[in-house]
Amino acid sequence: MDLAAVLTLDVLSGIATLVLLSLGLAVIFGMMRIINLAHGEFVMLGAYATVLSANAGINIWIAMLVIAPLTVGAIGIVIERCLIRFLYGRLVDTMLATWGLSLFITGAVTTAFGNTIQGVPTPLGGFEIGDYRSSYYTLFLVVLSATLLGLVFIFLRRTRFGLVSRATMQNPGMTAALGVNPNRVYMQTFGIGAALTGLAGGVLAPVSGVGPEMGAAFVAKAFITVVGGGSAILAGTASSSSVFGFINQTGSYFTTPVFGEVIVFLSAIVLIRLLPQGISARFFKGSL
Amino acid sequence: MTFSRRTFLKTTLSGTGLALAAPALFTRSAFGADDPIVIGGLHDQSGPIAATGTPMVDSLTLAIDQANAAGGLLGRPLRLVHYDTQSNIQLYSQFARQLALKDRVSVVFGGVTSASREAIRPTFNRYKVPYFYSTFYEGGVCDRNSFSLGTTPAQTVEKLVPFAMNKWGKKAYIIAADYNYGQITAKWMRKYVQDNGGETLAVDFFPLDVTNFGPTISKIQAAKPDIILSALVGGNHTSFYRQWTAAGMKTQIPIASTTFGIVNEQATLDDAESTGVVASYGYFEELDSPANNAFLSKLKEAFPDVPYVSEPGAVSYESFMLWAEAVKAVGSLDREKIIAALEEGLSVDGPTGKVIVDRATHHVTRNAYIAEVEDRKWAVRERYEQQKPLDTAGVCDLVKNPSENKQYVIDI
Numbered sequence: 001m002d003l004a005a006v007l008t009l010d011v012l013s014g015i016a017t018l019v020l021l022s023l024g025l026a027v028i029f030g031m032m033r034i035i036n037l038a039h040g041e042f043v044m045l046g047a048y049a050t051v052l053s054a055n056a057g058i059n060i061w062i063a064m065l066v067i068a069p070l071t072v073g074a075i076g077i078v079i080e081r082c083l084i085r086f087l088y089g090r091l092v093d094t095m096l097a098t099w100g101l102s103l104f105i106t107g108a109v110t111t112a113f114g115n116t117i118q119g120v121p122t123p124l125g126g127f128e129i130g131d132y133r134s135s136y137y138t139l140f141l142v143v144l145s146a147t148l149l150g151l152v153f154i155f156l157r158r159t160r161f162g163l164v165s166r167a168t169m170q171n172p173g174m175t176a177a178l179g180v181n182p183n184r185v186y187m188q189t190f191g192i193g194a195a196l197t198g199l200a201g202g203v204l205a206p207v208s209g210v211g212p213e214m215g216a217a218f219v220a221k222a223f224i225t226v227v228g229g230g231s232a233i234l235a236g237t238a239s240s241s242s243v244f245g246f247i248n249q250t251g252s253y254f255t256t257p258v259f260g261e262v263i264v265f266l267s268a269i270v271l272i273r274l275l276p277q278g279i280s281a282r283f284f285k286g287s288l
Numbered sequence: 289m290t291f292s293r294r295t296f297l298k299t300t301l302s303g304t305g306l307a308l309a310a311p312a313l314f315t316r317s318a319f320g321a322d323d324p325i326v327i328g329g330l331h332d333q334s335g336p337i338a339a340t341g342t343p344m345v346d347s348l349t350l351a352i353d354q355a356n357a358a359g360g361l362l363g364r365p366l367r368l369v370h371y372d373t374q375s376n377i378q379l380y381s382q383f384a385r386q387l388a389l390k391d392r393v394s395v396v397f398g399g400v401t402s403a404s405r406e407a408i409r410p411t412f413n414r415y416k417v418p419y420f421y422s423t424f425y426e427g428g429v430c431d432r433n434s435f436s437l438g439t440t441p442a443q444t445v446e447k448l449v450p451f452a453m454n455k456w457g458k459k460a461y462i463i464a465a466d467y468n469y470g471q472i473t474a475k476w477m478r479k480y481v482q483d484n485g486g487e488t489l490a491v492d493f494f495p496l497d498v499t500n501f502g503p504t505i506s507k508i509q510a511a512k513p514d515i516i517l518s519a520l521v522g523g524n525h526t527s528f529y530r531q532w533t534a535a536g537m538k539t540q541i542p543i544a545s546t547t548f549g550i551v552n553e554q555a556t557l558d559d560a561e562s563t564g565v566v567a568s569y570g571y572f573e574e575l576d577s578p579a580n581n582a583f584l585s586k587l588k589e590a591f592p593d594v595p596y597v598s599e600p601g602a603v604s605y606e607s608f609m610l611w612a613e614a615v616k617a618v619g620s621l622d623r624e625k626i627i628a629a630l631e632e633g634l635s636v637d638g639p640t641g642k643v644i645v646d647r648a649t650h651h652v653t654r655n656a657y658i659a660e661v662e663d664r665k666w667a668v669r670e671r672y673e674q675q676k677p678l679d680t681a682g683v684c685d686l687v688k689n690p691s692e693n694k695q696y697v698i699d700i
Contacts, residue, residue, distance in 0.1 A: 003510060006506045007506060010506055013500070014500060014502065014503075110338075115334070115336075115338040115339045115342070116339050116551065116552050116595060117553065119526070119530065119556060121533075121559075121560060122530055124534075126534065126537075128536075132506060132509050132510075133509065133535045133536045134505075134535050135534035135535045137534050138534075138535075206530065206534070207527055207530050208499055208524070208526075208527045209522075209524055209526030209527050210523075211523040213336045214499075214523055214524065216497065217498075217524050248500075249502065249503050252503040253506060256492060257493065257494045257503070257504060258495055261495050261497075
């Protein structure tokens, strides 16, 4: 029983991590069709923003939840203005450009902050379930990812900006004819995607080894989740995170961590073969 | 002047011949007694391995600068040709050939990971350039052209496992990185646990990009070991120590590691995450000996930004010392003579203590230390004098088989 509870928590935290990691990418790739290979580096920047500001004496929660997304969002807007805006509609070119960008960001961070692993201690303590122990921080990640999904849903569904941005992604020409400046909407949406990714980096910082190369570990998983999810960014991300998070965590527990990683990629191949348009194209048609 | 076909052929042919011969002629004429001795270096100064590679380069540079200040070797100055291999194995192969063929180096110091060593070691063997490897590793290299100066499991793991078991208990849970170093080290851990009357509950391997250790932590809790033996490697794996502490396990089950500290974890992790972790190496910066204090003060004077110097950094310095001693002893750069001199059991007193070349394995007999993290620093707990590389000695005998050139996977 205790074990079942702990395992459930492991699975939930695996799902939450995937949701956090891929939500920003879902906005940038799913909505805007930009293959952002610098996604992992956005996560890394968020983590650095948290670590540096927390070590400078700022409250860890403010560092994670406010400074990290704002910093990376701002960096995202600069990048959009300088690089991405010339590449809309050129899928392959965005790939090359953002890959170069990822190398540049890694190099810049290495130069500025050195190559050593940094970090902040994990806030909140641990608790016991029978013989087992887990951390409250894991619970926090689960709650945060659920909240974030809810907030993005409300934002896209219920606000004017959400409506305009969805319209712009569907038909920029028509929205422009209706008096909206699509360039501006693109910039803001990219900034929001970057901010979400920065937030993910921020909250993952206390449970990761923060170094300039850390992004590489996240980028593949985030892409698999978003592609597996399909076109509905929220329903898709949530459902594919659940599938892959469940497979990864239970696989790692019942077999070995090596197999737990392998099985995720195998199941992704099977999933894409069976549902080439992603989970949401089949089961959540027309949802967000 | 008539220009017949015959004269045309004659002039072009001789011209081409001269042009082809020119590089050889010019290099020949460039050989001279006062020219610098060229020393090759291959270390990662960027990318994920740079945290380990940078102190190695700094130590090597310091050693060469000191030798130059003392008048060079054989009356000739020394020049270091160093390439940053950027944590990329392909660059190792490329730069190794470049060092051997283009730069014509007399000796090479380098390689950080085992994978990088195996990429370049055969090249230097083929082109007959003596090669020194200074990182601690899983043991087993058997190559007359190479000298491996770092510690191997028989020198460190053999001490660490009983130390941890005596302190905390007999049941061990092994977690290791999923590549040759982790796999082989885990085998050694298992062997030493058994030899000391303990029990290995489970062995788990982790690909280097695993960042979520939740399921493993639950698994360890279900197994209820007395100690964790860790050979986790790299930045992503430091998340284990974080998540372990966050789950409140740090105070429950202690950790002994063969890798903790190699990217400076004791200082970069939080107090609560690192205190009490035990590790064994051939060197700690905290060693208090005149030789080490002198080495550190010179190094920090020359390179104020040098990161924490762990075993590979100090051993790089000793590698150069040994080679320089051999060159002085034979008075020439001849490879055979230098190898023979080193095989005589040449020794130096370096920052780690006394280091003696082992003839049969081309490894070294050196001191091993056990230390515990205390207040984000290592506190040296035990010192084991003059440990022999017994693991490699079990499989490799270069006295009997001098032409061997391979890395044994030691069967345990």
